[in-house]
Amino acid sequence: MTLPTTLYPFPEPVTVPVNGIHLEVFEAGRENAGRPVVLCHGWPGLAQSWREQVPALVAAGHHVIVPNQRGFGGSSRPADVTAYDLEHLTADLVGLLDHYGYASADFVGHDWGAMVVWGLALLHPERVRRIVNLSLPYQERGDVPWIEGMEAALGGNFYFVHFNRQPGVADAVLEANTERFLRNLYRTHRDPAPPxxxxxxxxxxxxxxxTGEAVLTESELEVFAAAFARSGFTGGINWYRNLDRNWRALAEVDPIVHHRVLMIHGSRDEVRPAERLTDVVPNAEVVVLDSGHWIQQERPQEVNRAIADWLA
Structure with missing residues (x-):
């Protein structure tokens, strides 16, 4: 199934076999071979979340590789919940590098995509050159499993916890209201309201x-709604259902990210910066933009400039 095109030129997808599954991949700038950058979307995102960054990074001389990660778009959606843990998600990116013949690459992640890129730096550090992450800072492991800690602090209705404790409930509601959910979620300058x-x-x-202002145009919303109408939301939500599994898997891993990192925050993002970022990511630089959570879509020119200049 070919998704509707946006107002922006976007590459045609190819199917790439990796790690026992296949990924739907959008690639541009192969003439810049040798300078790979892999863009990793979050939830509920798509490769098209990077529609504004692809041409800018190609123009800056990069070979740009943008997968729909497992569970999203036209990529594989395994039935087993544990198939979406950090081991599998990072191995997919390693397989993508192997497919294109790269020993390492620069990785850019937003939201959950940033979580996977942080995990890649811990589990496969030799495959990562540099990191640019948006919104989600490095999450320290701590002494308590992540979902258990969130449940104690934020209660059972916090969506991370709800996804884990009431499997299938949110999936069904989101799938029954796909277009409305995405329209209501992709907003900025929301009216402040108590939870x-x-x-x-x-x-x-x-x-x-x-409430607030739309981040997506109607044609862009059509692309997202068509993709999630096809895939459903369960694959992406399964990423959340592996957080405590990931916590256990990282027990014996060096917790310090030694790579050079550019961290881009939105000043109005509900995801707050990490107070101890440079303690655990000592080579991090931080940029703050006047933005909500959907940083690369709300402030594309500023994000493009920040990434391209830093990579240069």
Missing amino acids: GPGMVMIELALAEKP
Whole structure:
């Protein structure tokens, strides 16, 4: 199935076999072979989340590789929940490098994509040259499994916890209201409101009117809605269902990220910067933009300039 095109030129997808599955991959700038950069989307994102960055990075001399990661778009969606743990997600990216013949690459991640890139730096450090991560800072492992800690601090309706403790419930609501959920989620400058008693993602899927300003144009929203109508949300939500599994898997791993890192935050993002970032990522530089959570889509020119200049 070919998705509708956006207003922006975007590469045609190819199917790449990796790690026992296949990924739908969008590639541009092969003439710049030798300078690979891999762009990793978050949840509920797509390769098209980087639609503004692809041409800018190609123009800056990079071979740009943008997968729909497992569970998203036209990529494989294994049925087993454990197939979405950090070991599998990072091995997919290693397989992508092997497919294109690269020993290492620069990696750019946003949201959950940033979490996977941080994990790649820990589990396969030799495959990573440099890192640019947006929104999500490095998450220190701590003494308590992540979901267990979130449940104690934030309660059972916090969406990370809800996804784990009530499997299938949110998936069904989101899939029954795909276009409305995405329309309501991809907003910036939201009206401030105290958190309600329900689960925020379900509430967004059921809300009749969005607040704030749209991040996606109608044609871009059509692309996202068509992709998730096809794939459903369970594959991506399964990433959340492996957080405690990931916590256990990282027990014996060196927790310090030694790579050079550019961390880009949005000043209005609900995901807050890490207070101890340079303690655990000693070679990190930080840029703050006037943005909400969807940084590369809200502030594309500033993000493009920051990434291209830093990589140069």
